[in-house]
Amino acid sequence: MTSLISPREAPGARPPGVFTERWRAAVLPLLAGIACLACELRVHNETASESDSSSEATSAGDGAPEVCLRYVACLKEVDAAAGAEAEATHGAEGSCWSGNEEEAADCLALCDAQLRNYAAAFPDLTACEDEGIVSDVEFEIGQAVFDPVDPFLPPVYAKLEAGGTLPVVRGGQGLLMLAFSLRGKNFVITEDPNDWDNPKMPHVDMWVDIEGHNVGFGGHFARLNNYSVGFYPIGDGMGTLEHMYIAIIVPDAIADPQTLTNKPGLVHIELSTFGEPASIQELEFVVAPEIQEY
Template identity: 40%
Template sequence: MLTRSFTTRRPARRAPTPASLFALVTLLAACNGPGVDTDSTSEGTTSETTTSGSTIPYVCEQYVTCYAAATPDKAAEIEAEFGEGGSCWELDAAGQAMCIDSCESGLLQYAMYFPDEPACELPETDATFELGEAVLTDIFLDEAHFEARQDGDAITLLRGGQGLQMFAIGMRGANFETAAKSTDWDDPKMPIVNMWMDVEGYNIGVGGHFARLYNYPVHFEDIGGGQLEHLYVAVIVPDEISDAALLDGLPGHLWAELRTFENPPVTRELDFVVRVELDGTDSSSTDSSGCETGGFTSGPTCP
């Protein structure tokens, strides 16, 4: 299915790798929510696609044109900020990237509110992605494989030592570019994901959700056959939920928006059922010595 496309650039942000994420989970849980928007202060420059004769990014040029056609009474304000010689382009690289984010979101909103306005129509793209689960044998190792999930499928809540609990959400996609290096967060081709998860009766986190990630960089690996893969986004269980067994069997809803270079956001949603292993194999249990095993193959968490 074709969706719409335009050139975009986002502020550079950093994200932990799966191996380091659990070392940081306690700190993340104490913050106002994982993946809080943190803009880079890098002074580096990044090339942007522009139309012939224009010195501003195409998405902002199109936003200014769309705004003028749809709401001409306020067009001068938008032109002064985002147009040729606008205040946005006097800012540093991070500030300009934030302006381009504003152009992107503004153009998307106007395309939705004014579907019959030709100036607000967006080009097409075939960028796609799907949601799934990263199936792990040990949450402390980078060993996982992707399994796609459909509406009604179960997603497993992973339980490790020291009370760490998370859902490992994997993603696969195609027809978009990704950063050449997994740690190059300044690369404008680094995909960005916004994601939230709801679990019935336990939406006690940021924004009234079970968990939420915002402006979170995700590097996709080329796995061949034109497919790209990211393993994984860790959706952390709120600290207030001490007994994961309470979540077993509850319905949940996962929403994700993927932003990729020169493409509009692509969204996916998934209805799922929470699965919590309680048989001592995939979840915390007590061995014959009374020591909590911590779950999976990680071994005892006490001497």
């Protein structure tokens, strides 16, 4: 089954669990009906990214970031009274920027989400365009590569190239999934990547489409909303952070998973990090010709 909530409608959403590979062998039968799970996070994080500065990072006293100025300008065009209220809170001299960094980050997140919503609702309104929002956050989409011989070995990261193949993986208990990984830099992370209630925890909104198999909510193969992802530094000297992995479970409505093989797909991921506008990536891929057993 897939999530039945549209993006940004579930701000308190949390992933169902974090497991080591050996634990997963025992508990996966209990999770077969869950749309996705986060696993194999290797919890040896640091307090923040090795390179967490950003042109949009917001803290008390820094003033309004561009995304909020654009949100206020957009809202004034749509509803003058609401725009005036937003000016007092999210505008250049707004109350959002006189508190602490958590409050400022919450304000920025609202500006970012609302500007994108208004941009979609009013595509012909120039004041509501959401293109060109500046952020230093970088991330790329990868895949978790499993050892087909030893299922207890942790997966390793591989970048997913545009048009590259991504296998459907079948675990020891029969669970079928697509295993997406993330790497990035220039954003704040939490000391404990399992601290789901920490306001600095990164999260994603994402959807996956596979040709002829978009049976879920909103016409997608699968969809996740406000899904927390714990990153850890890989120690490459470049500040690279990694999340291994987001498991997208094949929906129950897919009666024959073999029909997924060789089909083109598209993954869309919006990565939201503390004090930053969302960073967005889309990538086309092809489902591998064989289901991988591990």
